[in-house]
Amino acid sequence: xxxxxxxxxxxxxxxxxxxxxxxxxxxxxxxxxxxxxxxxxxxxxxxxxxxxxxxxxxxxxxxxxxxxxxxxxxxxxxxxxxxxxxxxxxxxxxxxxxxxxxxxxxxxxxxxxxxxxxxxxxxxxxxxxxxxxxxxxxxxxxxxxxxxxxxxxxxxxxxxxxxxxxxxxxxxxxxxxxxxxxxxxxxxxxxxxxxxxxxxxxxxxxxxxxxxxxxxxxxxxxxxxxxxxxxxxxxxxxxxxxxxxxxxxxxxxxxxxxxxxxxx
Ligand SMILES: NC(=O)c1ccc[n+]([C@@H]2O[C@H](COP(=O)([O-])OP(=O)(O)OC[C@H]3O[C@@H](n4cnc5c(N)ncnc54)[C@H](O)[C@@H]3O)[C@@H](O)[C@H]2O)c1
Numbered sequence: 001x002x003x004x005x006x007x008x009x010x011x012x013x014x015x016x017x018x019x020x021x022x023x024x025x026x027x028x029x030x031x032x033x034x035x036x037x038x039x040x041x042x043x044x045x046x047x048x049x050x051x052x053x054x055x056x057x058x059x060x061x062x063x064x065x066x067x068x069x070x071x072x073x074x075x076x077x078x079x080x081x082x083x084x085x086x087x088x089x090x091x092x093x094x095x096x097x098x099x100x101x102x103x104x105x106x107x108x109x110x111x112x113x114x115x116x117x118x119x120x121x122x123x124x125x126x127x128x129x130x131x132x133x134x135x136x137x138x139x140x141x142x143x144x145x146x147x148x149x150x151x152x153x154x155x156x157x158x159x160x161x162x163x164x165x166x167x168x169x170x171x172x173x174x175x176x177x178x179x180x181x182x183x184x185x186x187x188x189x190x191x192x193x194x195x196x197x198x199x200x201x202x203x204x205x206x207x208x209x210x211x212x213x214x215x216x217x218x219x220x221x222x223x224x225x226x227x228x229x230x231x232x233x234x235x236x237x238x239x240x241x242x243x244x245x246x247x248x249x250x251x252x253x254x255x256x257x258x259x260x261x262x263x264x
Pocket of ligand 1: 013014015016017018020038040056057058082084085086087107149150151192195196197198200203204
């Protein structure tokens with residue numbers, strides 16, 4: 001068993017399903033202490049190395065309470081993985097209601113914003129200062145953030161208006177965070193998955209097989225001009241998340257897991 005993350009405290013949002021569940025399993029294999037946040041009711045059992053906390057990431061008070069529970073139990077946080085997300089149904093701007101936009105921004109953008117705002121102060125409170133100067137500078141290693149974006153964060157032709165906006169916003173916030181905190185020893189990277197074989201459409205109020213997708217948006221995005229390649233598995237993205245969490249010199253990176261969709 002690899003022990004890269006032995007006894008490291010890792011928060012994972014959206015941990016009950018899909019990519020979040022796969023990520024929690026990989027960190028657990030490496031000996032991490034897992035704080036699994038999800039809007040779903042958690043299983044009753046908890047253990048010394050895993051706590052499950054019911055938390056709607058779009059609600060700042062719930063996020064702050066959940067993060068406090070983690071610090072109260074383990075005293076510190078080492079890694080934050082913002083995985084929780086919901087999809088739209090491929091609606092164009094004129095078919096996107098304000099409520100739908102707010103809901104999707106709430107989970108996909110404000111969720112990671114609230115989590116990072118609550119967690120970064122705990123990273124910064126750890127001991128460790130910049131050593132040396134110029135080319136010989138050594139940065140402290142205080143904490144790692146991995147945010148789950150999407151091909152919809154870097155292309156306009158991957159989802160509807162709301163989801164595309166939320167993931168573009170998350171990419172921008174991630175880049176800014178990576179740079180603003182790099183001298184403090186806080187890293188922030190993103191994964192950019194293509195289609196993943198999960199039930200995100202069903203879990204987001206649509207049909208599991210895409211039967212509720214907006215026909216106009218779908219025809220535009222998935223029509224004859226479409227370059228959408230094969231789906232990936234949740235473990236593919238989970239592997240990239242764990243890699244980025246442990247890659248001490250990698251900051252502000254975007255790792256695509258999409259069979260080349262991003263460069264098509
Ligand atoms: N599935 C895809 O094709 C795909 C593609 C690119 C990016 N992504 C991104 O990957 C991430 C994971 O998606 P997935 O495919 O594993 O989806 P999923 O539906 O399988 O899992 C998402 C998890 O997030 C939880 N969740 C939803 N709303 C929440 C909230 N408000 N607070 C806390 N938890 C909440 C759900 O209960 C679920 O356990 C998302 O950010 C998604 O946008 C997915």
